[in-house]
Amino acid sequence: MKSSRNDLCHKTQELISGYLDQELTQQQNQLVRVHIESCDNCNAVYQDLKAMKDSIGNLQYPDCEEQKMEKILQEPIAKKISIAGWVLITIPLTILFIYHLVTIFTIGSFSLFSMKTIILLIEAGVLLLFIGVLRQRLIARKSDKYKNVKL
Numbered sequence: 001m002k003s004s005r006n007d008l009c010h011k012t013q014e015l016i017s018g019y020l021d022q023e024l025t026q027q028q029n030q031l032v033r034v035h036i037e038s039c040d041n042c043n044a045v046y047q048d049l050k051a052m053k054d055s056i057g058n059l060q061y062p063d064c065e066e067q068k069m070e071k072i073l074q075e076p077i078a079k080k081i082s083i084a085g086w087v088l089i090t091i092p093l094t095i096l097f098i099y100h101l102v103t104i105f106t107i108g109s110f111s112l113f114s115m116k117t118i119i120l121l122i123e124a125g126v127l128l129l130f131i132g133v134l135r136q137r138l139i140a141r142k143s144d145k146y147k148n149v150k151l
Contacts, residue, residue, distance in 0.1 A: 008035060012042050019046075020053055068143060075139075081132035088125025092118045 012035040018024045019032040036043045096118045 009039060009042055012036065012039070013045050016042070016046050016049055020049055068140065078132055078136055081128055081135070085125050085128035085132055088121050088128060090125075092121035092125070096122075 012032055015024060015028055015032050016036070019029060022029075024032065032046075036046045096115075099115075099118070
């Protein structure tokens, strides 16, 4: 009889977690409920697991990573670098597009100097965007709590 009781306790204790999470069938639910009402040992296990689940469920996780990234992106210097980079990319690309349209339809002379200037401005814009992203990553790396984790 004692062996049968230990087997029932062992089986019930395996099902207690599923019982707490409401993952069991109706028959298994009833088996666990009836057994923990009659067995002090299994009831203690149930109460411990229930207390752990309740305490874990009440934990609050800070949104610090999202807040840090938002703060980094909203920083005035980062915004200015980003805006300058996009301006230096979009304006020369627009000028280059218009210039090519005009030269195609008018078949005028092709100024190599103006083309080099426009390409230089585009490269400067890309470089500024790269510097802005690199700067943001370096700032974020200072406060990265996982930087010393080795995989």
